[in-house]
Amino acid sequence: xxxLLRRLGFYFVAAWVALTLNFFLPRLMPGDxxxxxxxxxxxxxxxxALQALRETFGLTHAPLWRQYLTYVGHALRxxxxxxxxxxxxxxxxxxxxxxxxxxxxxxxxxxxxxxxGTLLGVAAAWWRRGWIDAWLPPALVFLGALPYFWLxxxxxxxxxxxxxxxxxxxxxxxxxxxxxxxxxxxDVAAHAxxxxxxxxxxxxxxxxxxxxxxxxxxLGSDYVNLARAKGLRPARVVLRxxxxxxxxxxxxxxGMALGFVLGGSLLTEVVFSYPGQGYLLVQAVRxxxxxxxxxxxLVITLAVLGANWLVDVVCLWLDPxxxxxxx
Amino acid sequence: MSAPGNGRSMGVALxxxxxHRDRKAGMGAAVLAVFAFxxxxxxxxxxxPQALVGIPLQPPSLHxxxxxxxxxxxxxxxxxxxTRVSLLIGFGVGLAVVLxxxxxxxTAGFYGGRIDGLLSLLFNVFLVIPGLPLAIVIAAYLPTGSxxxxxxxxxxxxxxxxxxxRAQTLSLRQRDFVAAVIVTGExxxxxxxxxxxxxxxxxxxxxxxxxxxxxxGAxxxxxxxxxxxxxxxxxxxxxxxxxxxxxxxxxxxxxxxPTGVCVALVGFGLSMLNSGFDExxxxxxxxxxxxxEHLGRHGVKPARSTPVVRDHA
Numbered sequence: 001x002x003x004l005l006r007r008l009g010f011y012f013v014a015a016w017v018a019l020t021l022n023f024f025l026p027r028l029m030p031g032d033x034x035x036x037x038x039x040x041x042x043x044x045x046x047x048x049a050l051q052a053l054r055e056t057f058g059l060t061h062a063p064l065w066r067q068y069l070t071y072v073g074h075a076l077r078x079x080x081x082x083x084x085x086x087x088x089x090x091x092x093x094x095x096x097x098x099x100x101x102x103x104x105x106x107x108x109x110x111x112x113x114x115x116x117g118t119l120l121g122v123a124a125a126w127w128r129r130g131w132i133d134a135w136l137p138p139a140l141v142f143l144g145a146l147p148y149f150w151l152x153x154x155x156x157x158x159x160x161x162x163x164x165x166x167x168x169x170x171x172x173x174x175x176x177x178x179x180x181x182x183x184x185x186x187d188v189a190a191h192a193x194x195x196x197x198x199x200x201x202x203x204x205x206x207x208x209x210x211x212x213x214x215x216x217x218x219l220g221s222d223y224v225n226l227a228r229a230k231g232l233r234p235a236r237v238v239l240r241x242x243x244x245x246x247x248x249x250x251x252x253x254x255g256m257a258l259g260f261v262l263g264g265s266l267l268t269e270v271v272f273s274y275p276g277q278g279y280l281l282v283q284a285v286r287x288x289x290x291x292x293x294x295x296x297x298l299v300i301t302l303a304v305l306g307a308n309w310l311v312d313v314v315c316l317w318l319d320p321x322x323x324x325x326x327x
Numbered sequence: 328m329s330a331p332g333n334g335r336s337m338g339v340a341l342x343x344x345x346x347h348r349d350r351k352a353g354m355g356a357a358v359l360a361v362f363a364f365x366x367x368x369x370x371x372x373x374x375x376p377q378a379l380v381g382i383p384l385q386p387p388s389l390h391x392x393x394x395x396x397x398x399x400x401x402x403x404x405x406x407x408x409x410t411r412v413s414l415l416i417g418f419g420v421g422l423a424v425v426l427x428x429x430x431x432x433x434t435a436g437f438y439g440g441r442i443d444g445l446l447s448l449l450f451n452v453f454l455v456i457p458g459l460p461l462a463i464v465i466a467a468y469l470p471t472g473s474x475x476x477x478x479x480x481x482x483x484x485x486x487x488x489x490x491x492x493r494a495q496t497l498s499l500r501q502r503d504f505v506a507a508v509i510v511t512g513e514x515x516x517x518x519x520x521x522x523x524x525x526x527x528x529x530x531x532x533x534x535x536x537x538x539x540x541x542x543x544g545a546x547x548x549x550x551x552x553x554x555x556x557x558x559x560x561x562x563x564x565x566x567x568x569x570x571x572x573x574x575x576x577x578x579x580x581x582x583x584x585p586t587g588v589c590v591a592l593v594g595f596g597l598s599m600l601n602s603g604f605d606e607x608x609x610x611x612x613x614x615x616x617x618x619x620e621h622l623g624r625h626g627v628k629p630a631r632s633t634p635v636v637r638d639h640a
Contacts, residue, residue: 014452021461029468138351138599145540145594147547150566150587157575168576256454263459267548271570281460282552285467297464304457 003322007312011305018301022294023071080295085287091295094280099299101171102276105192106265109199110258117204118250121211122243125219126234137212140205149267152198156271159194166194169273195272199265206257207250214246248319255308262304352603358596362589366414369407376404376560384572384579394581396565397572405560406585413562414593416473416546420480421539425531427481428488433519435489436496447493453486462545466554476555480542488534495530499523529604536601540594547590562586 062070074080080091124133143151160168172178172187218224219242227241228234266278273279277296284292316322346356374380383399385391393402435446462483469475499505500523508518524531549555550563557564569575569583606616 010448010451011455013448014455017452018456018461022464025464025468141598141602142591142595145544145598146587146591147544147551149548149551150583150590153566153570153575153583154587157578157580161575161578259455259457263457264548266459266463267551270552281463285463285552285554288467290467293464293467297460300460301456305455308455 003316004309004312007309011309014305015302018298019072019075020068022075022298023068025294026290075298080298081291083284083292084289085283085292091291094292095277095295095299098276098280099303101274102262102265102269102278102300103303104188105195105269105274105276106199106258106262108192109196109203109265110254110261112196113200113203113261114207114250114254114257116200117207118211118247120204121208122215122238122246124208124212125215125242125246126238128216133212137205137209140208143201144203144205146202147267148199148202148264149271151202152195152268152271155194155198167191171275191274195265195268195274199261199268202264203257203261210250210253211246214249215242218242218246244318248315251311251315251318255304255311258307258311259304262300346600346603349603349606351599351606355596355599355601355603358592359600362410362414362593362596365407366411370411373404373407374401376400376408378404384574384577384582386579387581393585394579396568396582397574397577397579398568402565402581402585405565406562406589409561409565409586410589412473412559413543413546413590416477416480416561417539417543417593420477420484420542420546421535423477423481424484424538424542425488425534427485428490428534429492429524429531431485432489432492432494433496433523436493437500437515437519437523439497439500443493446489450486450489450493453483454490458483459545459548462549463552463554466549471554472556473559476546476549479549480545484538484541484545488538491534492527492530495527496523499526533601533604536597540597543590543593562590 078092080095083089083091083094086094120132120136124130124136127133156168160166167173167190169191171191172184173191176184176187178184224237224242227237232241265276266281268274269276269278270282277300281293281296283289284296346352377400379399380401381391381395381399383395383397385395387394391401391403393406396402396405431446431450435443435450462479465482466475466479469479505518505522508522546555546561547563547566550557550561551566551570553567555561555563555567557567565586566583569579569586572579572582574580574582
């Protein structure tokens with residue numbers, strides 16, 4: 001329990017750093033931040049509304065610490081101001097429309113990639129110098145070196161455009177209304193295959209290599225040799241004895257990989273015009289919609305921090321040693 | 328007491344050994360050599376990449392080996408000229424990121440205590456904040472350009488190196504040869520620069536390679552989003568214009584495919600070099616290779632076991 005609380009404290013510090021970065025970034029811009037930030041509102045907002053918006057961001061003439069407190073106060077209440085591009089919708093509401101799609105895309109990509117990559121890593125370590133071990137790691141390293149979004153472009157071009165097997169973009173067909181009907185869910189799944197698939201292929205190599213390398217060390221250890229000498233079935237030795245312990249480093253790096261994949265999936269969303277955070281973020285950058293941009297950055301950061309904490313919980317459950325050292 | 332005095336020369340020699348003894352490392356080095364050649368001499372061999380040389384979106388032909396872009400520029404010329412800038416930023420950022428990482432990581436690991444606590448907190452926070460969104464937000468606020476891009480990549484990329492180098496410094500700090508130097512009363516700076524850093528040379532080089540892979544990928548990604556200097560010719564901006572000119576939906580694969588292959592080849596070459604080097608320096612893998620060769624000479628197929636490392640000294 002103390003371990004989890006300590007980690008929670010750390011994530012709070014990280015969230016505070018992100019919030020503070022968000023506060024100071026506009027002030028690093030050359031010139032008056034407020035003018036630049038709200039330049040695009042001109043003509044659409046009255047002076048009073050503009051003043052209210054300035055106060056949301058703490059961009060007043062008050063001393064800096066005062067501005068900072070105002071900003072943090074508003075952020076804590078989930079008030080990130082009003083979006084420029086989707087005026088007059090509040091930023092929080094715009095972000096809400098894309099959050100679920102990003103979680104669906106990045107979440108399922110990370111989980112699928114982790115499971116397949118780890119299993120392949122186990123297989124590669126068990127059949128050392130077999131064909132899996134000989135061909136898969138270099139091939140996947142090569143695929144992993146491709147930028148995610150480029151892989152997505154190729155997949156879109158070959159499987160979507162040329163062969164016409166999958167839809168060319170968006171999260172679901174325009175002629176369907178979102179619901180939990182089987183037809184709609186199947187449509188969502190068909191739209192997710194290419195984006196999720198391209199992320200999975202690009203990230204598979206990392207999981208495979210990390211699992212394979214740890215497995216090789218563990219398969220050489222005494223307790224695994226003992227298990228083998230006892231005549232246990234190979235499947236049991238590999239999965240229950242070796243793989244369970246070899247899994248730990250992979251699980252530990254899962255949290256960090258999540259942030260990385262989320263970043264990559266932002267680019268993938270752009271290629272597929274998938275209506276998640278990445279697509280919104282890039283639209284915000286192109287429209288100089290600074291309030292929306294900052295809001296999205298904060299929400300993504302908070303999501304990653306939350307997921308990391310969940311990974312800590314899983315680690316604690318998997319590895320009794322952490323529990324012992326913490327108490 | 329072991330005193331690895333010639334640590335620096337050892338590091339470079341090991342790399343050299345890796346390149347001509349390990350097939351993977353040799354392959355990686357060859358790929359990189361080709362790209363280095365293109366980056367240095369390529370721009371002299373092709374024409375002006377910005378010149379409008381023909382009808383837009385022509386497929387590859389003898390006249391334009393990789394076709395033309397949506398603006399009517401030669402794709403091959405853009406690819407070759409882009410290589411120089413992209414590799415320069417990639418290696419530059421890779422170096423800078425490891426320098427900063429070493430500064431922070433070695434300081435934290437060497438001094439320990441409160442300094443370590445504070446610096447560790449700092450790089451752990453930077454590790455957990457998602458890098459690409461942060462990079463996008465910072466780049467959007469700063470004036471666009473190659474320098475901004477490099478700066479953003481350094482800010483979001485140094486933390487991992489700091490973490491790895493801190494761990495390494497912590498373990499070196501415990502060794503006898505460092506303890507001996509501390510007893511002789513050498514200054515901290517001297518201990519760090521002439522005892523600790525030289526011992527880590529091979530790790531530092533591996534870190535530079537890994538960071539360069541990161542830097543090239545992140546750079547191409549940011550430029551693809553239009554956050555670089557879109558008037559410059561680099562790999563990332565090539566992809567940006569390909570996407571902007573809807574290359575995908577007009578079937579113009581030649582405007583984006585070659586660039587991606589080049590990015591992947593460089594990344595692949597760098598990782599091969601790194602993993603080949605690992606095979607040479609990792610005693611476990613080294614022993615296994617010797618064992619395999621030994622068995623092979625007697626016509627025996629090696630079993631699944633991993634040989635245990637023993638000190639025969």
